[in-house]
Amino acid sequence: MxxxxxxxxxxxxxxxxxxxxxxxxxxxxxxxxxxxxxxxxxxxxxxxxxxxxxxxxxxxxxxxxxxxxxxxxxxxxxxxxxxxxxxxxxxxxxxxxxxxxxxxYLPQPDQPVAAVQLAKPLYALHTLTALPVTLVEHDNLSAIRRSFAAITCLSQEDLSYMNECAEQLESDLRNVEFELSRGVIQGDPQHRNALHAIGGGAVLCDWDTVATGQPEWDLVTVEIHCRRFGHGERHYKAFADAYGWDVTRWSGYQTLAAIRELRMITTNARKVRHAPSTLQEVKRRVHGLRTRDKSMRWHIL
CATH class of the missing domain: 3.30.200.20 (Phosphorylase Kinase; domain 1)
Structure with missing residues (x-):
């Protein structure tokens, strides 16, 4: 191969x-x-x-x-x-x-799917009913804790700091008042989990994380990818306008964004043993977390 x-x-x-x-x-x-x-x-x-x-x-x-x-x-x-x-x-x-x-297989052009192209498929997903199977319940904090138990590449000091963050965020989440109706969520919607469709438009892919939960989790994930991976504010605004709701204007945004970013960091830290070349980027992200740098550009892993 x-x-x-x-x-x-x-x-x-x-x-x-x-x-x-x-x-x-x-x-x-x-x-x-x-x-x-x-x-x-x-x-x-x-x-x-x-x-x-x-x-x-x-x-x-x-x-x-x-x-x-x-x-x-x-x-x-x-x-x-x-x-x-x-x-x-x-x-x-x-x-x-x-x-x-x-x-x-869908052959792809060089440019990835734009965030705005995710809006209509995600909205359609979030409003699906009468599912054929019972989906798991979306739970970022449980996923973070599973990653903690498997991380071997970070210092105990870093792990303790991130565990304290998770504890505080779990407390903060109890006070979040969601605005959107619960439904089906993709779990990790982003530019690389969608593909250009033959004949135009975009299709979603990578359904491993599909779950039942709050659509706000999907929307904050799109915003993080636009901000952290260099797509820019205009890219995200076009998505929010097309979806019809801007997660950054919602009172729970900061809490959900912090939880989702912590999960992205811990998930990649857990995988370092299978991809040692990613260690430097994982450590960069941990440093950014500790210095509260919300604008640090992340590199795709």
């Missing part, structure tokens, strides 16, 4: 290759020209001749969670919702304890 990054998802290259070959054989797809597209979380692999993308769920992922995601995305497809479509095979395919899913 041609690789664009270190072996991802907790797998070494030979193990990942074996899982890929067995999974593709089960559905009759050729993986002889496989190319690793992304690997920071799951292994996301392009089968060039098949024009199909294979996602091998990160080591330790629950197979039932992947099955639920497949049922949910098939339901979205039947609704005509703007999602990357599943490849028409019976899935997920389970190899050992690892789940594989197969998706239609």
């Amino acid at each position: 041609t690789q664009a990054a270190p072996a991802p998802g907790g797998f070494d290259e030979s193990e990942m290759q074996q899982i890929l070959e067995q999974g593709c054989m089960a559905v009759g797809l050729d993986c002889s020209d496989a190319f690793l597209l992304r690997g920071h979380t799951n292994a996301v692999i392009l089968l060039g001749s098949e024009q199909t993308v294979v996602k091998i769920a990160r080591r330790g992922s629950r197979i039932d969670d992947v099955r639920r995601t497949v049922v949910f995305v098939r339901w979205l497809m039947n609704l005509g919702f703007p999602t990357v479509p599943l490849h028409p095979v019976d899935q997920p395919v389970v190899v050992g304890q690892h789940a594989l899913t197969f998706w239609r």
Whole structure:
């Protein structure tokens, strides 16, 4: 396999290759020209001749969670919702304890999806009803604490500081009054979790974090990505205008933004052992957290 990054998802290259070959054989797809597209979380692999993308769920992922995601995305497809479509095979395919899913490949231009293109799909997602499955409850603070238990790359001083932040933010969250109606949320909406659709527009992808919760979490995530990754205020304002609600004008914004940024830092810190080259950026973000630098430019990991 041609690789664009270190072996991802907790797998070494030979193990990942074996899982890929067995999974593709089960559905009759050729993986002889496989190319690793992304690997920071799951292994996301392009089968060039098949024009199909294979996602091998990160080591330790629950197979039932992947099955639920497949049922949910098939339901979205039947609704005509703007999602990357599943490849028409019976899935997920389970190899050992690892789940594989197969998706239609959508060739992409150089420029990523603009934030404004996320607005209509997210609004449509947030207002869905009569779901085919019971989704998990969105809980950033629990995710942060799970990451704390797995982080090995940071000092005890840094970990203690971040734990104190989490404790204070949990207290602050109890006083937040949400304005929007609960519903389905994507969990991590951003420029790289959407793709340009064939014929125009954008489709959402990467449904691993889909959950039930407050839409404000999705909206603050978009704002953070615009601010932290150099897209700029105008980029975010265009999104807010198109969605019809600006999370930065809401009283709970500061608390939710702080929680979401802490989760982004701790999640990447947890993954450093599988991607050692990201350590410097993780430490930069921790320093920015400790100096309360809300405008520090982050680098994509």
